[in-house]
Amino acid sequence: MVVEAFRPSSQRKRAAILEAAEAVFLRDGFVGASVDEVSTVSGVSKQTIYNYFGSKERLFVAVVSAMTTAAGDAVHPDEHELPGPDELAGYLEEYLLRQATVVLQPRILRLRRLVIGEVERFPDLARTLWENGPARAIGALAVLVSRLNDAGLVRAPDARVAAAFLNWLVMSGPLNEAMLLGDGALPDDEALRRHTREAVRIFLAAYAPA
Numbered sequence: 001m002v003v004e005a006f007r008p009s010s011q012r013k014r015a016a017i018l019e020a021a022e023a024v025f026l027r028d029g030f031v032g033a034s035v036d037e038v039s040t041v042s043g044v045s046k047q048t049i050y051n052y053f054g055s056k057e058r059l060f061v062a063v064v065s066a067m068t069t070a071a072g073d074a075v076h077p078d079e080h081e082l083p084g085p086d087e088l089a090g091y092l093e094e095y096l097l098r099q100a101t102v103v104l105q106p107r108i109l110r111l112r113r114l115v116i117g118e119v120e121r122f123p124d125l126a127r128t129l130w131e132n133g134p135a136r137a138i139g140a141l142a143v144l145v146s147r148l149n150d151a152g153l154v155r156a157p158d159a160r161v162a163a164a165f166l167n168w169l170v171m172s173g174p175l176n177e178a179m180l181l182g183d184g185a186l187p188d189d190e191a192l193r194r195h196t197r198e199a200v201r202i203f204l205a206a207y208a209p210a
Contacts (some may be wrong), residue, residue, distance in 0.1 A: 025060060030056075072132055072133065166199070
């Protein structure tokens with residue numbers, strides 16, 4: 001099976017299973033979801049699903065990992081040329097706006113709520129979401145802040161601490177409101193941009209070079 005996983009047909013089956021499992025888990029929750037339903041939606045036999053993932057629990061972990069990894073991939077670009085001093089605020093605004101827009105997708109919010117609801121039973125799920133989500137975002141942002149510090153654009157000797165402050169300046173308000181109040185509390189595009197711009201302004205005021 002390890003060898004078969006590299007075949008194009010096997011990759012397509014695995015992708016179909018994960019896509020179907022995402023839909024079923026987000027709709028029915030972990031307890032309500034069934035491998036039978038995933039099989040029906042994906043068009044892949046129940047036995048094949050077990051061959052690939054072993055259990056419903058491991059399938060759930062794979063869905064969480066795939067969704068959070070894909071979300072992170074959409075946010076964090078490869079390293080490229082740093083902006084000049086006059087472009088720094090706009091550069092950070094666009095970077096963080098892209099991050100906030102991805103994280104605040106309704107399907108990602110449903111995943112977060114689902115994982116939080118199952119954290120006592122499956123603590124590894126929460127760790128998977130944390131490592132592929134906030135921890136990865138802060139880590140990538142810390143690399144950027146370190147480069148900005150080295151270039152003299154900000155004064156942030158502890159880049160990871162500075163990155164965490166910036167991350168949560170942008171994310172904490174909108175994310176907590178949406179998590180607790182539902183998707184109806186999501187800010188519209190213009191409101192999210194204003195919020196992000198203000199967060200960047202506060203960050204740059206706090207970490208301005210001497």
